[in-house]
Amino acid sequence: MLTVDNINLHYGAAQALRGVSLKAEMGKITCVLGRNGVGKSSLLRAITGQHPVSAGTIRFNEAPLNGLAPYARAKHGVGYVPQGREIFPLLTVQENLESGFAPLQRKERFIPEEIFSLFPVLGSMLSRRGGDLSGGQQQQLAIGRAMVMRPKILVLDEPTEGIQPSIIKDIGRAIRYLRDSTGMAILLVEQYLDFCRELADQVYIMDRGEIVHEGRAESLDTEEARRHLTV
Numbered sequence: 001m002l003t004v005d006n007i008n009l010h011y012g013a014a015q016a017l018r019g020v021s022l023k024a025e026m027g028k029i030t031c032v033l034g035r036n037g038v039g040k041s042s043l044l045r046a047i048t049g050q051h052p053v054s055a056g057t058i059r060f061n062e063a064p065l066n067g068l069a070p071y072a073r074a075k076h077g078v079g080y081v082p083q084g085r086e087i088f089p090l091l092t093v094q095e096n097l098e099s100g101f102a103p104l105q106r107k108e109r110f111i112p113e114e115i116f117s118l119f120p121v122l123g124s125m126l127s128r129r130g131g132d133l134s135g136g137q138q139q140q141l142a143i144g145r146a147m148v149m150r151p152k153i154l155v156l157d158e159p160t161e162g163i164q165p166s167i168i169k170d171i172g173r174a175i176r177y178l179r180d181s182t183g184m185a186i187l188l189v190e191q192y193l194d195f196c197r198e199l200a201d202q203v204y205i206m207d208r209g210e211i212v213h214e215g216r217a218e219s220l221d222t223e224e225a226r227r228h229l230t231v
């Protein structure tokens with residue numbers, strides 16, 4: 001389980017996270033909802049080691065992650081699908097997937113077949129450049145690349161952003177499959193309430209750098225969630 005306990009995060013003098021605590025359990029999908037600018041990406045940056053926290057602790061299966069570089073967190077099993085995908089536009093699909101090999105030992109350096117069963121389009125586009133793919137295909141590639149490193153927790157930053165509805169469905173299916181088949185923990189941040197409600201087991205709502213609600217997805221008060229999602 002990932003345990004985030006009372007973290008603060010600053011950009012210079014500006015505080016983006018205030019005493020944020022949450023848990024993401026193995027075999028569960030945990031969704032953090034919030035509108036633009038409330039600190040969702042900052043939370044994921046803190047968890048993946050892209051930005052240091054100024055207070056609080058982050059542990060994964062009891063191992064402290066604080067202070068570890070992103071690659072060391074990847075070795076602990078933290079896979080990250082950043083906002084905007086950040087795939088390499090000039091590398092091929094195959095090379096993008098292979099860039100996930102970095103934290104793996106030599107004998108593990110192969111692309112698991114299940115990536116192509118989940119996202120067949122990647123298999124048919126292996127020699128195409130990442131930059132030539134549509135936004136939805138790039139999102140699938142970014143998830144595939146994170147899967148290459150066999151994560152124990154997959155952290156996704158707004159996987160539905162700018163993506164057409166049919167591909168959002170595929171991505172939802174893939175995330176559910178990963179939870180059910182591997183028992184990994186999945187933590188995603190979103191603004192898209194319906195996607196989150198359909199997919200998540202546990203939901204948190206963030207507003208202005210703080211967690212303002214926590215509960216099971218089926219008991220989420222949709223009206224309250226919408227209030228936090230509109231400015």
Ligand SMILES: Nc1ncnc2c1ncn2[C@@H]1O[C@H](COP(=O)(O)OP(=O)(O)OP(=O)(O)O)[C@@H](O)[C@H]1O
Pocket residue numbers: 011014016034035036037038039040041042043083
């Ligand atoms: N590198 C940075 N330097 C300074 N301030 C930043 C930086 N990144 C984010 N912020 C600020 O921190 C706050 C939280 O931003 P963050 O990106 O975490 O929010 P978000 O909920 O993920 O929103 P979005 O969906 O737009 O990414 C915002 O006020 C933002 O302007």
